[in-house]
Amino acid sequence: QKEVEQDPGPLSVPEGAIVSLNCTYSNSAFQYFMWYRQYSRKGPELLMYTYSSGNKEDGRFTAQVDKSSKYISLFIRDSQPSDSATYLCAMTTGGFQKLVFGTGTRLLVSP
Amino acid sequence: GAVVSQHPSRVICKSGTSVKIECRSLDFQATTMFWYRQFPKQSLMLMATSNEGSKATYEQGVEKDKFLINHASLTLSTLTVTSAHPEDSSFYICSARKRTVNTEAFFGQGTRLTVV
DSSP states (O other): OOSEEOOOOOEEEETTOOEEEEEEESOTTOOEEEEEEEOTTSOOEEEEEEESSEEEEETTEEEEEETTTTEEEEEESSOOGGGOEEEEEEEEOSTTOOOEEOOOEEEEEEO | OOOEEEEOSEEEEOTTOOEEEEEEESSSOEEEEEEEEEOTTOOEEEEEEEETTSOOEEOTTOOTTTEEEEEEETTEEEEEEOSOOGGGOEEEEEEEEESSSSOOEEEOOOEEEEEO
């Protein structure tokens, strides 16, 4: 079993839809959670960074962490074609420990 | 913001030669830098973790003599692919974390290496 599970997709939605992206994990020691967006042939770009359980909102993006269920989500409101990319979740136990990534979910937003 | 610059973005080299990729944190000091490899439509595979002034820690299965990593300063780490083979062709990405604990990692733009 992988430490972090993420559906690879692709997830296809129409423009304006609310998108829900999710990851589950098995290591209860993870405390720091990140979402990255990666366009084709580019490096990942940090979207959201959260600590422990709870919600965090930034513009059209909302990150949720439920440590009791070992489940994290990224919601994108009013999705745009420019949101079409691969979204990677990542997490770490803290300190200077390495990040553990999900496989990434490919999102396609059609006009 | 936190900017990580990776150079070159694309490189083509001949089999048997070596190629060096640079990763710089432009506006912060990075105690720790990570090097990843990514195959098409796959996630990031961590190759090694480098801490400033010390030897890199390689992940299992990664040849340290082939992938030489140097982290000589708080803003620069380099990955040298030695005696390159066509199977080394891949997308290599670095990331850096700020010089404080429990912070997020910022990524470079990636380097597309093609060995012919």
